[in-house]
Structures are given as structure tokens and as C-alpha cells.
Amino acid sequence: MQKVRHTPVAPTRTQRLASGGEIDAHRHDDHQIVYAGRGTVSVTTDAGSWVAPATRALWIPAGTVHRHQAHGELDLHLVGLPAAVNPLGLDEPAVLAVGPLLRELIVAYTLTPEDDSPPHLRLRAVMLDRLKAAPEQPLRLPAPTTPLLRELHDILRADPADNRSLDELGRQIGAGARTLSRHLRDDLGLTYPQWRTQIRLHHALVLLADNTPVTTVAHRCGWSSASTFISVFRRTFGHTPGSVPTDGNFSDRSRPNSGSLTQAFDH
Incomplete structure (x- = not known):
């Protein structure tokens, strides 16, 4: 049986993966948003798989065992959210439409260190507001x-x-x-x-x-x-x-x- 890593806090960061690169099976106690600013990312869970190019982001609910794979050179933007913060009200993985504004918000938020400064908190609030308006895509x-x-x-x-x-x-x-x-x-x-x-x-x-x-x-x-x-x-x-x-x-x-x-x- 494959060992599943448990990383309690879902990270907020940007990382690069070569084409074919993977992040092995793991889970968080937090929710996570996964967005590929470049390339295409696939996420696989026990319930199915999702593929998202740069017009899509993936919502991974807290506790979901998942793994990532890069298709093409991948700039991966990860946003961690506490389990109590669920702007989408979703308890299953989903693909969300990403327009130009939401893309820039996600990229900016993941490129800057997390802190409690007013500018960073405002950026986070606007990003969450745009997420609420993001249409869910039936792409599972x-x-x-x-x-x-x-x-x-x-x-x-x-x-x-x-x-x-x-x-x-x-x-x-x-x-x-x-x-x-x-x-x-x-x-x-x-x-x-x-x-x-x-x-x-x-x-x-x-x-x-x-x-x-x-x-x-x-x-x-x-x-x-x-x-x-x-x-x-x-x-x-x-x-x-x-x-x-x-x-x-x-x-x-x-x-x-x-x-x-x-x-x-x-x-």
C-alpha cells in the first residue's frame, strides 16, 4: 500500500516542476487551491482525476488525499486556506474557471511571503471574493x-x-x-x-x-x-x-x- 504523507498545513507558495514531474500522494488539514500559471497540472484522488490548463484552477478540500503531475513545464501556484475558510462551500474536489483578474490575484498572492500586513490581507480578501464568483467546471x-x-x-x-x-x-x-x-x-x-x-x-x-x-x-x-x-x-x-x-x-x-x-x- 502506498504511504500517504500528512502535511497538516497546506503551503502557500510557487514552485516549478519539469514536464512529467510529480508531487506524491499526500493530504492536508487545510483546503488548497492549485493553479498552473504555465503548463497543465493533473490532480488525482481516489474519486477521479482532474486536468487543468491556465484557464482553470483546482479546489482540493481539507483531508483529500491527492497527487499532482506536471504536463509541460509547470509553474505551480498553491494557496492554502484553513479548513474553516471555504469560500466555495465545496467538500469535494472541483475545477474552477480562472479569468485574467483571478489569475493575477493568485500569482501575486503566492509570490509574496504570507504575513498579516494590511496589503497582504486585502489581496487575500479580493482573491477569495473572486473565487466565490468563479464558475465550477464539470471536468472530473x-x-x-x-x-x-x-x-x-x-x-x-x-x-x-x-x-x-x-x-x-x-x-x-x-x-x-x-x-x-x-x-x-x-x-x-x-x-x-x-x-x-x-x-x-x-x-x-x-x-x-x-x-x-x-x-x-x-x-x-x-x-x-x-x-x-x-x-x-x-x-x-x-x-x-x-x-x-x-x-x-x-x-x-x-x-x-x-x-x-x-x-x-x-x-
């Missing part, structure tokens, strides 16, 4: 709990471009499509096309963080054409994959989308 890739779905999950994560039907995949793992569909509905609340699209989009974010060309990303993630991939990506994230800001430079094209993923997942 849920972790399956049943053995059959875990086996199916491993197949699709190993090759997101696998276009076999659920019936064909079921024959490989010894289960019928109806049985797998029922498990997906009961365990994850998703249809097979919705779940597969989630897996593909998460993998696409990782590839884009490594500056993989959009056409190559579309092919590796199983879309029939780059235009189809771009359409699904735009509906999901509010901007095209070619305009994913991996260095924190926002533009009108890369404003966070506050919409639902339901339509995108049906394709």
Missing part, C-alpha cells in the same frame, strides 16, 4: 469502482483512440454491453460515449500541454478529423485547442466556458 474524470469498469478504463486510458464498440470491448473483458452500460450508469452516472469522450478530452489536454499539433492530438485521441475534435473541444472548454494558454496569456479566444459538458459527451 471519475474513477470507476467496479472491477469490470476498472479493466475497461485501463484499456481506454492506454489507447484513447480505440474506437471499438462497447460490445467488442466487452468480449475482450468477458462482459456484455448491457452489463457494462448498467455499471456505467450505476457507478459513474454516464453513458459509454460520454465516458469515452471524457477520457479523450483529458488525454487531449495532456498532449496539448506538450505542444503536440492539434491534428496529431485528434488522431491520437480517436476523433475522425481535426475539425470534429476542435468542435467538441470548443463546446467543452469555450475555446479552440490551438488557443489553450499554457503560459497564462489570456485572450478573448480563451475565456473559460461555464457551460455543461453534456452535449460534448454525446459525440
Whole structure:
């Protein structure tokens, strides 16, 4: 069993991770905000995984065992908040939309030493106010709990471009499509096309963080054409994959989308 570090106080700091770098499994008694000012960060918990480029931040509630991984060169901004301070009222991990102002507040707050000076406290108060207004993004890739779905999950994560039907995949793992569909509905609340699209989009974010060309990303993630991939990506994230800001430079094209993923997942 993997040992989990316990660091009671969640740090507030900025640190750099090389592409592929990791922070091992750990937990805090505090809440934590995780933001990648450059690169893309993924956070994994027992409940699932989240991937966030520079238009997103991750909310990690107190006590949640989690680990980080860098995709692309990563400037990681961490904000620790006491367990009694929960501006979002969330008790589960979540992805939040980050606009230009909130980005600058998080970066400024994590670059300066923590103190109780009036300017620092004012900066913190404004940052928390902006967090309250940050739309939550339904970008979690849920972790399956049943053995059959875990086996199916491993197949699709190993090759997101696998276009076999659920019936064909079921024959490989010894289960019928109806049985797998029922498990997906009961365990994850998703249809097979919705779940597969989630897996593909998460993998696409990782590839884009490594500056993989959009056409190559579309092919590796199983879309029939780059235009189809771009359409699904735009509906999901509010901007095209070619305009994913991996260095924190926002533009009108890369404003966070506050919409639902339901339509995108049906394709």
C-alpha cells in the first residue's frame, strides 16, 4: 500500500516542476487551491482525476488525499486556506474557471511571503471574493469502482483512440454491453460515449500541454478529423485547442466556458 504523507498545513507558495514531474500522494488539514500559471497540472484522488490548463484552477478540500503531475513545464501556484475558510462551500474536489483578474490575484498572492500586513490581507480578501464568483467546471474524470469498469478504463486510458464498440470491448473483458452500460450508469452516472469522450478530452489536454499539433492530438485521441475534435473541444472548454494558454496569456479566444459538458459527451 502506498504511504500517504500528512502535511497538516497546506503551503502557500510557487514552485516549478519539469514536464512529467510529480508531487506524491499526500493530504492536508487545510483546503488548497492549485493553479498552473504555465503548463497543465493533473490532480488525482481516489474519486477521479482532474486536468487543468491556465484557464482553470483546482479546489482540493481539507483531508483529500491527492497527487499532482506536471504536463509541460509547470509553474505551480498553491494557496492554502484553513479548513474553516471555504469560500466555495465545496467538500469535494472541483475545477474552477480562472479569468485574467483571478489569475493575477493568485500569482501575486503566492509570490509574496504570507504575513498579516494590511496589503497582504486585502489581496487575500479580493482573491477569495473572486473565487466565490468563479464558475465550477464539470471536468472530473471519475474513477470507476467496479472491477469490470476498472479493466475497461485501463484499456481506454492506454489507447484513447480505440474506437471499438462497447460490445467488442466487452468480449475482450468477458462482459456484455448491457452489463457494462448498467455499471456505467450505476457507478459513474454516464453513458459509454460520454465516458469515452471524457477520457479523450483529458488525454487531449495532456498532449496539448506538450505542444503536440492539434491534428496529431485528434488522431491520437480517436476523433475522425481535426475539425470534429476542435468542435467538441470548443463546446467543452469555450475555446479552440490551438488557443489553450499554457503560459497564462489570456485572450478573448480563451475565456473559460461555464457551460455543461453534456452535449460534448454525446459525440
